[in-house]
Amino acid sequence: MLDAVSKGFKAARNRLRGKAEITPEVVDEALRDIRVALLEADVEFGVVKRFIASVREKATGEVVDTKVESKKGAMKVSPADHFVKICHDELEALMGPVDTSLTFKAKGPTGIMMVGLQGSGKTTTAGKLANKLLAEGKKPLLVAADIYRPAAVEQLKVLGQRLGVPVYHDPNARPPQMCKAAFEQARAQHRDVVILDTAGRLAIDEDMMRELEEIKAGTEPDNILLVADAMIGQDAVKTAAEFDRRLSIDGFILTKLDGDARGGAALSIKEVTGKPIKFLGMGENLDKLEEFRPEGLAGRILGFGDIVGLMQDFEKVVDEQKAQEDAEKILSGNFTLQDFVDQIRVVKKMGSLSELLEKFPLFGDLPEGVNIDDKELGRIEAMVDSMTPDERKNPSLFNDSRLNRVAKGSGRTKKDVQELLTRYNGMRTVMKQIGGNAGGLLSRLPGF
Ligand code: GDP
Secondary structure: OOHHHHHHHHHHHHHHOOOOOOOHHHHHHHHHHHHHHHHHOOOOHHHHHHHHHHHHHHHHHOOOOOEEEEOOEEEEOOHHHHHHHHHHHHHHHHHOOOOOOOOOOOOOOEEEEEEOOOOOOHHHHHHHHHHHHHHOOOOEEEEEOOOOOOOHHHHHHHHHHHHOOOEEOOOOOOHHHHHHHHHHHHHHOOOOEEEEEOOOOOOOOHHHHHHHHHHHHHHOOOEEEEEEEHHHOHHHHHHHHHHHHHHOOOEEEEEOOOOOOOOHHHHHHHHHHOOOEEEEEOOOOOOOEEEOOHHHHHHHHOOOOOHHHHHHHHHHHOOHHHHHHHHHHHHHOOOOHHHHHHHHHHHHHOOOHHHHHHHOHHHHOOOOOOOOOHHHHHHHHHHHHOOOHHHHHOHHHOOHHHHHHHHHHHOOOHHHHHHHHHHHHHHHHHHHHHHHHHOOOOOOOOOO
16 A cells, blocks of 8 residues: 555655755755656545645754754754654644544434445445444344445445344335334434445536435435545545535545555645545454554555554454553563564454555565565464574574574574564664654654
């Protein structure tokens, strides 16, 4: 995800790396990399212009006193880090402020109306939302009102069945009447949230808009959410603006951010429409819906990973107390090779590796084309299993004969073992830097 745009920010950072001072010329060079990357990522032109101007002003306007106050007192920050911090803050400002709230009625069923073009992921996302609400103790009712796309009704019924959530549909009613009747049904069956899966079209179309306006007027939904496909970049933003003009939507759900999304939609949609991104669709499965956190996406774009997101994923598969301890351990730098392997085991339970790698700060910085697949994780596990408990706790014990022994025991070469130790040391250093300097989990920038 977002590879192209990340690459631009990395190139900009590399230009500044090692420089003792940021001159306006160097800033301009770095900003050129960023501008090209943002335009390639299909970010709206006006947004790019304002973003670049704002970073330039902050990067050249402030005298870079490389001392920054943190909870642990004053510390030195390199000009490159300072520049990255400015980019991070501006990206966050561009996509924020965060507002992932949904409005719920105190009495009577709450209405959530899903709108969006055909193929945007609306039906799937209706299912994901029902899944999320179920987990929060709500009793949703899904409504199959997309009667134009063949198979949409059946698709929603299958999702409902999988979740154990009832699906309302009436083949003899027009969508506005059907949606209204669904609220009656919800009251009768004591369901407290009604999720309307409305019809989309391949493009904005007057008939569709009128029908949606009619559904809105008839049901007065508490939330109108537009589902937009992040892969289509700026077109998604144009569509969003038009839907907003007609229906006054409450927020967006951007889907397919796990795929080849170029980032344009995520970076422009809030700025262009003024409405918040509420959730991100990160896969086809029903649990792949994330609350949108601008700082997490900004971190991923800058190639620092998203530690909070990562820890939330961990929490889904390990218990919360342990996840908290793990996070503290990782960030304090007290992270043994055994922990490294334990985390790998958890990672395996978490499913898709590529998804995880994006959130992992160390792996995010791996050279292009280096992929850590399950096989490689298995090899890492075998090497750590061949170490003594002391070696796992204290890798500085490693000398030639120990390296040879582990290589032999795991069927790998000495170089493989050395590479593992380098990788582990790198990760420990980065984590320690982040954890120690941030004064908590929330800021993930080296040097801050
Ligand atoms: P609708 O026409 O808007 O109702 O779209 P669907 O819900 O049928 O989704 C269209 C396609 O996109 C389906 O193949 C979904 O599985 C897929 N899809 C939806 N959301 C996501 C997502 O977040 N990530 C990925 N990779 N695929 C998604």
